[in-house]
Amino acid sequence: MSSIEARDLTKRYGSFVALSNLNLKIEGAKCVGFLGPNGAGKTTTLKIFTDLIRASGGQALINGVDVHKEKKKALDPCGVLIETPEIYPSFTPREALSMIADLRGIPRADRTKRIEAVVSEVKMDEWMDKKVGKFSKGMKQRINIAAALLSDPEIVLLDEPTTGLDPRGQAEVRDIVRSLKQRNRLVFMSSHLLNEVSEICDEVAMIDHGKLLVYDTLAHVTDRFAHDGGESVVQVELVRDIDDQVIRGQISSLAGVGSVEKLNPRSLRIKFSGGQEEQARLLTDLVALKIGMLSYHPSASTLEDTYLNLIKDTL
Numbered sequence: 001m002s003s004i005e006a007r008d009l010t011k012r013y014g015s016f017v018a019l020s021n022l023n024l025k026i027e028g029a030k031c032v033g034f035l036g037p038n039g040a041g042k043t044t045t046l047k048i049f050t051d052l053i054r055a056s057g058g059q060a061l062i063n064g065v066d067v068h069k070e071k072k073k074a075l076d077p078c079g080v081l082i083e084t085p086e087i088y089p090s091f092t093p094r095e096a097l098s099m100i101a102d103l104r105g106i107p108r109a110d111r112t113k114r115i116e117a118v119v120s121e122v123k124m125d126e127w128m129d130k131k132v133g134k135f136s137k138g139m140k141q142r143i144n145i146a147a148a149l150l151s152d153p154e155i156v157l158l159d160e161p162t163t164g165l166d167p168r169g170q171a172e173v174r175d176i177v178r179s180l181k182q183r184n185r186l187v188f189m190s191s192h193l194l195n196e197v198s199e200i201c202d203e204v205a206m207i208d209h210g211k212l213l214v215y216d217t218l219a220h221v222t223d224r225f226a227h228d229g230g231e232s233v234v235q236v237e238l239v240r241d242i243d244d245q246v247i248r249g250q251i252s253s254l255a256g257v258g259s260v261e262k263l264n265p266r267s268l269r270i271k272f273s274g275g276q277e278e279q280a281r282l283l284t285d286l287v288a289l290k291i292g293m294l295s296y297h298p299s300a301s302t303l304e305d306t307y308l309n310l311i312k313d314t315l
């Protein structure tokens with residue numbers, strides 16, 4: 001099983017402690033969001049994991065192998081995107097990726113096949129032989145992700161893959177990240193965007209001032225910290241517009257439901273009393289109403305509440 005593990009990981013810059021005895025073990029095929037405010041230590045952690053910088057103390061292990069002691073072996077199963085590199089504008093994705101494949105020592109015989117596979121994975125097939133200079137930021141970022149996937153890594157480390165992109169670019173990259181979970185990959189991704197994390201991640205690790213605040217499943221994190229006075233919030237996306245009458249007459253009267261907010265005709269925020277058990281029951285009840293539910297997840301604002309609460313405590 002894939003794993004990344006920080007053991008008492010510490011990073012000091014002079015007397016400043018950027019990372020303080022971080023202990024975190026992530027195992028299995030899943031997507032983990034790494035959240036924290038500016039300067040929390042996210043990039044520092046990812047850079048130590050990729051041996052771009054050296055820890056002052058502790059160990060970073062990938063599949064049990066120390067990244068500093070055995071860099072090549074440890075990083076072999078990894079694909080990494082940290083600090084978005086600029087692709088030379090007159091290159092096409094095929095050319096840029098060939099060069100990267102060269103640098104990474106991907107065998108010549110596999111190269112064409114791998115390049116086509118990754119370009120297809122980031123849904124850029126049609127652009128394979130067009131010059132990168134004309135691409136939008138989102139398209140360039142997809143090529144950067146393709147580059148990280150060239151060696152078909154089982155572990156993918158991404159530092160804020162959607163930062164700097166407009167909403168459409170963010171959505172495109174989000175889709176790609178979501179699809180990375182297929183093929184049994186472990187994805188560890190830093191982000192500032194709580195809605196992004198709650199949409200695509202299975203688990204969250206929160207960090208502030210170089211200290212880990214929490215690492216748990218998304219459901220547990222929101223459940224454990226966010227429901228104040230026993231109230232929880234889920235967000236529901238629908239395949240078709242919903243009738244106000246259905247909201248008032250049927251959804252509002254389901255067991256435990258406090259209030260229903262229509263964010264737009266195909267998206268609802270439902271406040272209800274209780275935790276996970278009640279959340280599971282509400283899901284069953286909503287399915288029975290046949291309202292065309294596409295997704296059902298703890299609301300981003302629940303994660304936001306949790307996040308703000310936890311961050312506040314460490315000020």
Ligand SMILES: Nc1ncnc2c1ncn2[C@@H]1O[C@H](COP(=O)(O)OP(=O)(O)OP(=O)(O)O)[C@@H](O)[C@H]1O
Nearest residue numbers: 013016018036037038039040041042043044045192
């Ligand atoms: N080379 C350096 N010298 C001194 N301090 C540094 C250095 N690199 C990072 N730091 C400090 O370490 C802390 C953690 O930085 P890091 O880049 O890991 O934060 P981050 O969580 O990635 O933040 P952001 O969300 O802004 O990207 C910050 O306070 C930063 O100023």
Ligand SMILES: [Mg+2]
Nearest residue numbers: 042043044159
């Ligand atoms: Mg950073």
